[in-house]
Amino acid sequence: ARPDAGGRTPSDYPLAGLDQAGVDRIVGDGRDVEDLLPLTPLQEGMLFHRLVGGPDDVYLDQAALLLEGVADPHALALAWQRVADRTPALRTSVVWEGVPAPLQVVRRSVRLPVTHLDLRAVDPGEHAERLARLGADDLARGLDLATAPLTRLTLVRLPDARLHLLWTSHHLILDGWSLAQVLTDVFDEYASLTTGAAPAPAVRRPFADYVRWLADRDTGAARTHWRGVLDGFATATPLPADRVRHEDHRARSAEAHTAALSEEVSERLARTARQAGLTLGTVVQGAWALLLSRYSGEPDVLFGTTVSGRPEELPGVESMIGMFINTLPTRVLVDGGRTAAAWLRELQESQAEARRHSAVSLAELTGLSDVPAGGALFDSLVAFENYPFDDARTAGTGIRLADVSSRDATNYPLVLRAHQGERLGFDLAYDPELFDAETVRTLAERLRLLLTDLARGLDRPLRALEWTTAEERRRLLTDWNGTVQGRPDRTLVDLFEAQAARTPHAEAVTSGEERLDYATLDARAGRLAHRLAELGAGPEEFVALALPRTAELVVAVLAVLKTGAAYLPLDPGLPAERRDQLLRDAAPVALVTTSAVPAEVPVIALADPGVRADLARRPAGPLPARHRPLPDSPAYAIFTSGSTGRPKGVVVPHANVVRLFEQTRGLFGFDERDVWTLFHSYTFDFSVWELWGPLLHGGRLVVVPEDTARSPEDFLRLLADERVTVLNQTPSAFHPLARADAEHPELSRRLTLRTVVFGGEALDVTRLADWYERHPEDAPRLVNMYGITETTVHVTHAELDRASATLGGPGPIGTGIPDLRLYVLDGDLAPVPPGAVGELYVAGEGLARGYLGRPGLTAARFLADPFGAPGTRMYRTGDRARWQHDGTLRYLGRADQQVKIRGYRIEPGEIEAALQTHPGVAQATVGVHEDASGTRRLVAHVVPAEGSSPPPAAEL
Structure with a gap:
């Protein structure tokens, strides 16, 4: 049918999928519509993000070009109109309502919106501000996807025949390659208009030919390929963001940091890549994969890459104008032992294979992975920009492109755009709601360091490539670590007995109606110690305890230590088989219980009347000197979970506990006025802190009955009644207590808490916001302390406040106790910089002896400290952590399968x-x-x- 004949049928638009009514509604008489085409997969994705993205359109592109030699801006506008007249993409809009699938509508003609401004009479000092405001206002106008054309121009005349060209268009109709070709055509047309030369427009196939080619493609082979690539991938590779991404947050890379290699390094890198048969794009992608792997601590990473999307088998595709590019997932396994050359060649081959299967939408690709519905396949994108703007061809037009800047945000949190000129440059676009500018600047610097090291040669293993400076490593290993050295020369027994001598009549322990002063506690412990000594208790021996939470438990612990032995706490509710297994592993000389139980070791049943009578007759004074423990004598052994079904007994000496309180004295200022609770089971090492905190400072310990500990309201009442000042809680125990505090304001008002210490589990600080609404920041102080049994209860200290409860993100664990050294290391035991995830290692004076009777396991977890003095050790925690830029740590969870329930490692x-x-x-x-x-x-x-x-x- 002739264009002006009127009346169109579905056969005129075979790819549109419309019936006659649909054609009539959209096309009308057909005089104004040249073609109806389906959207390509990438265009569909862009439309979806535009429709659900709220007022911001991340695919609204704006280029600001400074042109020299434009004597006639109106001729330039006419040139642009002529190019639009012969370029279908510049006459395209989109319809999505009332159609089976969204369509692009190509109009036969459009009037290109052009605004002319003149700043030649304006003070040049005001130009930058005026132009910036102009660009911002233009962006704010947006573009209506339903109305063609999806592009507009603002031409601003400047002095000296310069022209500021503001070009706004929608990414849905033009990719970067096409933008360059449009600009080349416009300059050619301008030269023809201004010189009178006959125009010679480039011959270009229409974008519709690509859409038809795409419709005929069989995607079966592509789906098979991508199903194999994405098999087992379930979670987007984490980024070093400064803030948590909320569920309803829509990412927008609206700001950017620009960096570049020096000309010398750029030339060396290009030569190194060329000699290895690699493209610079592959090298940049490899560096990004390595950066993601090192930051995330994961060897299997995935990010997006943009591909031209122009199929080689489609003749003339290079000169087509439209939206061709696609975004594909790039999955990379980073093996630190492989040479960079071999690894990069494999990456290049996999990328070539990916391009052969590129005609698949990202939504479809996500569906082929194990990522849950609605989840993102990746959060970062890499684009190597190489647009065909022909400087030589435009030189004869009289126009010179003096400068160009662009704004083209995406819906990804982090986007790396690399571009090659005399220098390899790159822009890191980022979402400012997730990243601080300093974090992105540091990311760019680490990328620069990796690329610089790659330029030196590709024959080294990946793990040898540098991404930190010597100054950074010094800060990580020295400046941010404790410097206190030396071991205490006294034991827990020494300190307790000295305290009892100073304040014999002060209350030491409260348990229900029972109250023991220091003198009575010391005497009762002394009598039991004499009985235990007769059974063989002494230095380097163990005594098992299986007692309920009462004052008798505190007496028994102290009695064992007075013999020089170490106590082995067992839950009295343990099944007999499990209890007997632990007794066989530890081989204690005795078992102290409430009631007699069958066991393979001597049993002291404290509720037995005969035992009570025997203890009452025994002396309360000290044992012979041979029973006196030394600072490095074991004080206790606590069993933690083991992966093979066999628990591990962690042996901790007296000096470790003594130095814990010495090194934290300045942080807390505990004294004889403090009242503590023994809330946790004594089989959990948090109880060590609870037990000795009051007894070494002359304070009072309130033993919390187990039924009270299980009732948040009853426990809140106990805290108020006993006027407790120091409370130690796992987060899972504190949250129900905080709810009780909110529900019972009459009890809350009676609280006298001075300090609340969190430990034993990861803390979600956002869950403290409700507490801070009812309580001042310093009454009580809230402190988070990370620690593990093998490093003697606590390792770090983080003061919390109302602001920290609003920030969210991984739990802040602060800085190390002064006599500990903390290292965050990668799999090769190299320190990782701030922002990167690694495994936490602890060195210094708090390390346990090791595992009871398990020398092989001890050697595997307590390693030689490569950063410390000869003979020093470090403990591999199995916990993932990250340094912050201020020298504090964030806890990121376990590196293994271990979990924590109410503080217990399981x-x-x-x-x-x-x-x-x-x-x-x-x-x-x-x-x-x-x-x-x-x-x-x-x-x-x-x-x-x-x-x-x-x-x-x-x-x-």
């Missing part, structure tokens, strides 16, 4: 191994369930053995 594998010993269980899996109140529970699922029914829960 290996799910240990429980799984135990469950699978049941004859009715074939397989078992154990995980953690957290309810709405924040209470965490272990949940086990079992597969019954063949021919069996699942065993009852009580049996398991």
Whole structure:
């Protein structure tokens, strides 16, 4: 049909998928519509983000060009109109309502919006501000995707025949390659208009030919390829963001940091890549993959890359104008032992294969991965920009492109755009709601360091490539670490007995109606110590305790230490089989219980009348000197979970506990006025802090009955009644207490808390916001202390405040105790810089002796300290952490499968191994369930053995 004949049918637009009614509604008589085409996969994605993205359009592009030699701006505007007349992409709009699928509508003609301004008479000092405001105002206008053209121009005349060209367009119709070709065509047309030369427009196939080619493609092979690439990938590679991304946040890389290599390094890098048969784009992608891997601590990383999307098999595709580029996932395994050359060649080959399967939408690709519905496949994007703007061709037009800047935000939090000129430059566009400018500047600097090191040669392993400076390493290893050295020369027994002598009549322990002063506690412990000594208790020996939480427990702990032995706390509710296993592992000389139990070691049952009578007759004074413990004598051994089903007994000497209180004295100022609670089980090492905090400072210890500890309201009442000043809590215990505090203001007003110390679990500081609404920041002080059994309760100290509760993000754990050294290391034991994730290692005076009877395991976890003096050790915590730029640490969770429940470290594998010993269980899996109140529970699922029914829960 002729263009002016009127009346169109679906056959005129075979790719549109419309019926006659749809054609009539959109096309009308057909005189104004040249074509109807479906959107390409990438265009569909852009439209989706535009429609759900609110007022901001991240795909609104704006280029500001400074042109020299434009004597006639109106001729330039006419040249642009002529180019639009022959370029379908510049006459395109989009329709998405009332159609089966969104369509692009190509108009036969459009009037290109052009605004002419003149600043030649304006003070040149005002030009920059005026032009910046002009650009911002133009962006704020946006573009209506339903109205063609999706581009407009502002031409601003400046002195000396210079022209500021503000070009706003939508990314949905033009990619960067096409922008350069449009500009070349416009300059050619301008030269023709101003010189009278006959125009010779470039011959370009229409974008519709690409859309038709795309519609005929079989995507089966592509889907098979990408299913293999993405198999097992479930979570976007984490970025070193400064703030947590909220669920409803829509990322927008609206700001950018610009950097570049020197000309010398750029030339050397290009030569090194060329000699290895690599493109510079591959090298940049490899450096980004390495950077992501080192920052995240993960060897398997994934990021997006933009590809031209121009298929080689489509003739003339290089000269087409439209939106071709696609974004593809690039998945890279980073093996630090491989040479950079071999690794980069493999990356280049995989990218070549990816380009052969590029005609798949990102939404479809995400669906082929294991990423949950609605989740992002990646959060960072790499683009190597190489646009075909022909300077030689435009030289004859009389126009020179003196400067260009652009604004083209994306819906990704972090975008790396590299561009090659005399220097390899790159822009890091970022979402300012997630990243601080300093963080992005540091990222760019680390990328520069990696590229500079790659330029020196590709024959070295990846782990040898530098991304930190010597000054940074000194700060990480020295400046941010404690410098206090030396061990205490006194024991817990020495300090307690000295305190008892100073304040014999001061209350030491309260347990219900029972109250013991220091003298009475010391005497009762002395009598029990004499009985234990007769059974063989002494230095380097262990005494097991299986006692409920009463004053008798405190007496027993002190008695064991007076013999020179170490106490081994066991939960009195342990199954007999489990208890006997621990007794066999530790081989204690005795077991102290409330009531007699069958055991393979001598038992002292404290509730037995005969035992009570015997203890009452014994002397309370000191034992012979041979029973006196030394500072490095074991004080206790606490069993923690083991991955093979066998718990590990951590042996901690007296000096470790003594130095813990010496080194934190200046942080807390504990004294005889303080009242503490023994809230936690003594099988959890937080109890060591609770027990000795009051007894070494002349304070009072309130033993919390187990039923009270399980009732937040009852515990709140106890805190008020006993006038407790120092409270130690795991976060999972504190949150229910905080709710009780909110529900019972009459009790809350009676609290006398001075300090609350969190420990034992990761702390979500945002959950403290409600507490801070009711309590001042300093009454009580809230302090978060990270620690592990192997490093004697506490390692770090972080003062919290109302502001920290609003920031969110990984839990702040602060700085190390002064006599400890903290290292955040990668898999090769190299220090990682601020912002990067690594495993936390602890060195210094707090390290335990090791694991009871497990020399091999001790050697595997307590390593030689490569940064310390000869003979010093460091402990591998298995925890992931990250330095902040201010020298404080953030805790990021476990590097292994271990979990914490109410402060206890638990290996799910240990429980799984135990469950699978049941004859009715074939397989078992154990995980953690957290309810709405924040209470965490272990949940086990079992597969019954063949021919069996699942065993009852009580049996398991």
